[in-house]
Amino acid sequence: xxxxxQRRPHLRRRFRFAATAAGLALAAQALAACxxxxxxxxxxxxxxxxxxxxxxxxxxxxxxxxxxxxxxSRQVLDGLVTQDEDGSVKPWLATEWEISGDGxxxxxxxxxxxxxxxxxxxxxxxxxxxxxxxxxxxxNGTAKVSIDPYYKKARAIDATHVEISLNKPYPQFLTLxxxxxxxxxxxTALKTRTKEENCEQPIGSGAFTVEExxxxxxxxxxxxxxxxxxxxxxxxxxxAYVDELHWKFxxxxxxxxASLTTGQTDVIxxxxxxxxKEAEQRFDTTIRYITPGKPVSxxxxxxxxxxxxxxxxxxxxxxxxxxxAVETGFHGVIPYEGNPSVSQSTPDYNDKAADxxxxxxxxxxxxxxxxxxxERNDDGVRTKDGKTLSAKLVYGAGFIFTSEGATxxxxxxxxxxxxxxxxxxxxxxxxxxxxGKFSDPSTxxxxxxxxxxxxxxxxxIVWRPSTEALPNFNNRSLYDNEELSxxxxxxxxxxxxxxxxxxxxxxxxxxxxxxxGIGLYTQNTTMAVAxxxxxxxxxxxxxxxxxxxxxxxx
Amino acid sequence: MxxxxxxxxxxxxxxxxxxxxxxxxxTVLALGFVGLVVVAAVAPGVLTDRxxxxxxxxxxxxxPSWSHPFGTDEVGRDLLTRVIHGARLSxxxxxxxxxxxxxxxxxxxxxxxxxxxxxxxxxxxxxxxxFAFPALLLALLLIAIFGPSATTQVIAVGIGSxxxxxxxxxxxxxNVRQAGYIEAxxxxxxxRWTVIRRHLFPNAMRPLVAxxxxxxxxxxxxxxxxxxxxxxxxxxxPEWGALLDAxxxxxxxxxxxxxxxxxxxVVFAVSVTTLGxxxxxxxxxxxx
Numbered sequence: 001x002x003x004x005x006q007r008r009p010h011l012r013r014r015f016r017f018a019a020t021a022a023g024l025a026l027a028a029q030a031l032a033a034c035x036x037x038x039x040x041x042x043x044x045x046x047x048x049x050x051x052x053x054x055x056x057x058x059x060x061x062x063x064x065x066x067x068x069x070x071x072x073s074r075q076v077l078d079g080l081v082t083q084d085e086d087g088s089v090k091p092w093l094a095t096e097w098e099i100s101g102d103g104x105x106x107x108x109x110x111x112x113x114x115x116x117x118x119x120x121x122x123x124x125x126x127x128x129x130x131x132x133x134x135x136x137x138x139x140n141g142t143a144k145v146s147i148d149p150y151y152k153k154a155r156a157i158d159a160t161h162v163e164i165s166l167n168k169p170y171p172q173f174l175t176l177x178x179x180x181x182x183x184x185x186x187x188t189a190l191k192t193r194t195k196e197e198n199c200e201q202p203i204g205s206g207a208f209t210v211e212e213x214x215x216x217x218x219x220x221x222x223x224x225x226x227x228x229x230x231x232x233x234x235x236x237x238x239x240a241y242v243d244e245l246h247w248k249f250x251x252x253x254x255x256x257x258a259s260l261t262t263g264q265t266d267v268i269x270x271x272x273x274x275x276x277k278e279a280e281q282r283f284d285t286t287i288r289y290i291t292p293g294k295p296v297s298x299x300x301x302x303x304x305x306x307x308x309x310x311x312x313x314x315x316x317x318x319x320x321x322x323x324x325a326v327e328t329g330f331h332g333v334i335p336y337e338g339n340p341s342v343s344q345s346t347p348d349y350n351d352k353a354a355d356x357x358x359x360x361x362x363x364x365x366x367x368x369x370x371x372x373x374x375e376r377n378d379d380g381v382r383t384k385d386g387k388t389l390s391a392k393l394v395y396g397a398g399f400i401f402t403s404e405g406a407t408x409x410x411x412x413x414x415x416x417x418x419x420x421x422x423x424x425x426x427x428x429x430x431x432x433x434x435x436g437k438f439s440d441p442s443t444x445x446x447x448x449x450x451x452x453x454x455x456x457x458x459x460x461i462v463w464r465p466s467t468e469a470l471p472n473f474n475n476r477s478l479y480d481n482e483e484l485s486x487x488x489x490x491x492x493x494x495x496x497x498x499x500x501x502x503x504x505x506x507x508x509x510x511x512x513x514x515x516x517g518i519g520l521y522t523q524n525t526t527m528a529v530a531x532x533x534x535x536x537x538x539x540x541x542x543x544x545x546x547x548x549x550x551x552x553x554x
Numbered sequence: 555m556x557x558x559x560x561x562x563x564x565x566x567x568x569x570x571x572x573x574x575x576x577x578x579x580x581t582v583l584a585l586g587f588v589g590l591v592v593v594a595a596v597a598p599g600v601l602t603d604r605x606x607x608x609x610x611x612x613x614x615x616x617x618p619s620w621s622h623p624f625g626t627d628e629v630g631r632d633l634l635t636r637v638i639h640g641a642r643l644s645x646x647x648x649x650x651x652x653x654x655x656x657x658x659x660x661x662x663x664x665x666x667x668x669x670x671x672x673x674x675x676x677x678x679x680x681x682x683x684x685f686a687f688p689a690l691l692l693a694l695l696l697i698a699i700f701g702p703s704a705t706t707q708v709i710a711v712g713i714g715s716x717x718x719x720x721x722x723x724x725x726x727x728x729n730v731r732q733a734g735y736i737e738a739x740x741x742x743x744x745x746r747w748t749v750i751r752r753h754l755f756p757n758a759m760r761p762l763v764a765x766x767x768x769x770x771x772x773x774x775x776x777x778x779x780x781x782x783x784x785x786x787x788x789x790x791x792p793e794w795g796a797l798l799d800a801x802x803x804x805x806x807x808x809x810x811x812x813x814x815x816x817x818x819x820v821v822f823a824v825s826v827t828t829l830g831x832x833x834x835x836x837x838x839x840x841x842x
Contacts, residue, residue, distance in 0.1 A: 275807070321611070328630070413607075
């Protein structure tokens with residue numbers, strides 16, 4: 001049998017050049033730009049081949065609670081259910097399900113005969129085991145906070161029926177478990193292997209298996225030839241068309257885009273917005289998906305520092321042209337998002353709340369005057385009782401904020417200066433931000449970040465007040481509002497969708513009125529695909545890239 | 555453009571003096587450019603009345619024109635203004651790093667040359683090891699420990715380039731030490747320190763002045779490389795390397811953001827090198 005590499009000589013060439021330096025790539029790109037020839041998209045389907053995909057962030061594990069981990073784990077792990085384009089929940093490992101009248105018991109019927117790639121049967125026991133792990137261990141932090149404290153227990157009724165019971169009704173439960181965080185892993189692997197082994201090579205029932213992880217470079221996935229458990233939303237039935245998927249980490253946007261235009265990669269994630277228009281013209285397939293959930297918005301420290309005063313928070317929101325900065329900095333590609341708590345693609349989005357705090361420096365100045373910051377020092381920064389109006393803005397540089405995003409912060413900083421507000425931009429590395437350097441409330445005043453989710457129940461994860469027994473470290477605004485908590489809980493358990501919508505919208509309004517967070521822009525999945533690769537798509541819940549249906553054409 | 559006019563007089567002054575010294579045209583040009591950069595570093599307000607951080611969304615990514623000779627960046631900041639305001643930091647890093655490198659070099663070089671024996675062997679070995687260690691790696695290590703900042707850049711580049719200077723200093727000291735006037739000074743009964751201070755140090759260091767001048771240009775290039783890798787000073791500070799880093803994303807779409815600051819760095823490094831060479835020639839001439 002001839003290997004796909006032999007049949008497709010340009011693929012072989014690609015590997016030889018895989019290590020080309022960015023400079024060469026750029027030069028090649030400049031040349032390619034001069035004389036590019038469009039390949040007709042409608043060719044003959046080729047079996048096999050290797051998809052080389054350039055992603056941005058390299059996660060610490062191949063599965064986990066960060067969206068970037070959900071993206072990569074999706075290649076290996078299957079979920080119980082999945083979300084369709086219209087937002088409805090569709091079968092995957094579960095072919096059907098029943099919800100009890102009181103909304104407390106979900107009984108899933110599983111697809112028969114599915115096996116993990118280590119041979120363990122994917123039965124009701126396995127599913128129940130995974131859910132128990134989600135809730136009771138640190139297997140997946142986001143899975144846990146998504147179902148806390150509604151989840152009660154999971155148990156296998158028989159081999160193909162699993163029952164998950166809740167403490168309180170939670171109609172968002174099904175939507176939440178469509179996320180990649182809820183990928184089902186082999187219980188045998190989880191029980192018998194070390195954490196590290198599972199981290200680097202999780203065992204699922206998915207379309208691909210992890211062959212090798214070359215740290216700092218790429219993860220090599222091999223096709224699972226025995227794949228039987230594709231989701232009902234898949235574009236074809238059966239194992240993946242391609243033999244391998246090489247998931248590369250190319251943090252630099254210029255190199256990433258150049259890698260696609262020079263043919264070193266077949267698909268790239270996060271097309272630099274400055275190249276977006278060109279990419280749309282150049283490639284048959286470009287994908288732009290606005291991720292639902294918390295957009296990239298500022299958490300505002302409401303417990304310590306200048307932002308304990310609501311007037312100062314509101315002045316901060318009015319003081320800079322966030323919309324203008326986003327539209328200019330992202331060249332009109334990524335939408336501005338005025339709503340700090342959920343983005344415009346999230347169900348039950350409150351668009352009125354999004355319009356609060358337009359750019360109005362006169363209003364910002366009034367608010368600051370009213371708040372008592374009336375004096376100015378030699379640098380033009382407002383002062384009050386000898387203290388300067390200064391805020392530390394800590395942002396994840398290179399992984400939450402690309403350089404384009406960072407420029408937007410610089411533009412805002414300049415405008416805040418105009419109203420006498422000194423904002424210090426503090427770039428933080430992933431290790432610093434997640435290693436706890438900025439977990440103490442005294443270390444930051446504002447911290448922009450996102451949290452994707454297909455459900456407005458994200459409000460509960462992010463804005464749940466901290467209690468002694470259950471601190472909420474995700475509430476980085478440290479905003480403990482009992483009223484807000486009650487509204488979100490009522491929304492979460494409301495079985496009448498119209499009423500739930502009204503409650504979720506009310507919750508967003510409370511956050512916005514109090515300026516407990518400040519909106520900035522939506523989190524997005526953008527991708528561009530080489531013309532000889534077809535049927536690459538992103539799923540609905542969070543924009544996870546799907547390669548199991550993709551095939552090359554000649 | 556009118557903002558540029560006053561500064562143009564500055565090289566003219568130098569030109570008159572240099573013509574008297576029969577300087578080459580390249581030296582005159584180099585001196586003019588370095589003079590301009592020094593003015594930008596000391597008093598950027600003389601060259602431009604714009605703010606390096608002033609944003610202007612409607613004119614984002616404007617190509618070079620009369621109103622923006624270097625064009626604008628992605629949020630409409632004037633690039634020429636940013637380059638002018640970045641001079642202070644870039645020059646400061648260059649000078650600081652070279653000063654640090656020379657200080658280390660002088661201490662190690664003199665100690666090795668004068669103490670001799672085991673001390674010399676030890677220092678020479680350490681220098682050889684330091685030489686073998688790639689300077690960029692060393693810089694990365696320091697930045698990993700102290701975090702990216704101008705100070706770290708100075709320390710990283712300074713330490714990185716110190717071994718080379720130290721070897722030169724040691725060689726010079728060993729050389730000068732043999733000179734007759736040193737022997738004479740010692741014979742006349744001058745104390746050890748007096749000999750070092752009055753005779754050995756000035757004579758050993760004189761040829762190194764040119765090397766130091768070259769080093770400033772080199773340090774700026776190094777520091778810019780670090781900043782280009784995102785390991786330098788944080789934006790929106792317009793340090794030259796940081797400008798290169800910021801412009802990288804636009805290299806295929808808005809060339810001026812990368813090419814123009816890059817040219818400034820190159821021309822400055824070339825100018826400093828030219829001056830260094832001139833100085834070297836003159837000092838050598840004076841020595842003879």
